[in-house]
Amino acid sequence: MPKIGALTLTSAETFDFRLLIKALGKGEKGSRSLTFAEASLLLEGFALGHATRVQMASAMMLMRVRGETVDEVAGIVAGLRHSLHRDWPSLAVDIDWPVYAGKREQLPWLLLVASLLAKQGFRVMLHGDSQALPHRRHVESCLDALNIRCGTNPQSAAQVLASDNIVYVRAGDLVPVLDDCRQLHQELGLRSVIQTAARCINPSNAPISLRSYFHPGLDDLHQQVSETLFAKNEYSAGHIAIFKGLQGETEFNPRVSTLMKVVSGQAANVTVSSLTVPTLLAGFFGAKVGQADLSSDILALLWRESQPLESTELSRVMSRTMIEQASSSIIATLTAVLLLLNQQSNNSVGLQQPLTVEQAINLSQQCWQHRFSYTNNPLAQWHKKERLCAV
DSSP: OOOOOOOOOOOTTTOOTHHHHHHHHSHHHHOOOOOHHHHHHHHHHHHTTSSOHHHHHHHHHHHHHHOOOHHHHHHHHHHHHHTSOTTGGGSOOSEEEEOOSOBSSSOOTHHHHHHHHHHTTOOEEEEEOTTTSTTSBOGGGGGGGGTOOBOSSHHHHHHHHHHHSEEEEEHHHHOTHHHHHHHHHHHHTSOOHHHHHGGGOOTTOOSEEEEEEOSTTHHHHHHHHHHHHHHTTOSOSEEEEEEEOGGGSSSOOTTSOEEEEEEEEETTEEEEEEEEEOOSSTTOOOOOTTGGGOOTHHHHHHHHOSSGGGOHHHHHHSOHHHHHHHHHHHHHHHHHHHHHHHHHHHHHHOOSSOOOHHHHHHHHHHHHHTTTOSSSOHHHHHHHHHHHHHO
């Protein structure tokens, strides 16, 4: 049975999407994967209502059974980006922070890192979908504890960023078709290409974007997808950090050494580098029992306590090992972000002495210890220095 060859692609309004389903499902020997352009058109067609729910669900399932290719994932990402409202990319954001995985029991300590960065002048955009994995503890459920506000459209997100330097946006408010896709893969009972692609949207074209994964092999997939999107000029210049997140979320696990791949794209030049954030809790045991019952209010309490390990109030609700793990997660995650910010500055203005990992860890510890000072905080001073160099 011959494979279906290259298709003549038209606009989403006029294309016959049955041809894509036929290409994916024409028997064991006759089927093939979608090209980048075909996958992009499929998503755009579904977003516009020209590809049907049955067609989109069939495509998602067929790709899932065979295993999604790099071009298919990258094409879906491109289709999602093309379906964004035109004003999302105009937001001035420093760090794109997708938070789609949630955690099995722990609180999202990453919110404390994002809040610290925002209070020191970095603009952070968090986005996720708390309904995709409803059995997990998602960032969205903990926003109120730290007074992090939501944006429901580009205009409201811009207003929140102008005031707070940090905003959370639901995936469905970014691209409404993501809600439709989530409903489909929940009906099917399968993971889908959408769950990988949603993390890669970078809706504001921020120069730094984080990508976390959990299952082996997804680091290579994310790397190749990023390289493809840079090569096709779908991404603006910037750095994409890819790492195995704590329980899959975009937060570093301080109990293990974590390799972080950095895909950097600028014009036609795409490079891949790597660095390792070492374990901050070598030989550490415990802290898992009881974390599922922790209230999100603990995030605010941990922020307020200048000496968390000496806090009587914290010790009533968290064991010492829990506090150590939470604090170390904050330091490890902030370390990675500082290394990325420094790399971005190096590329922009050619600084001569980039941060080492050890220096970044020390700076992170100082920043967390002095988080209540917004003028003398080491991060504020470092940020001011970077800004002056850029000017």
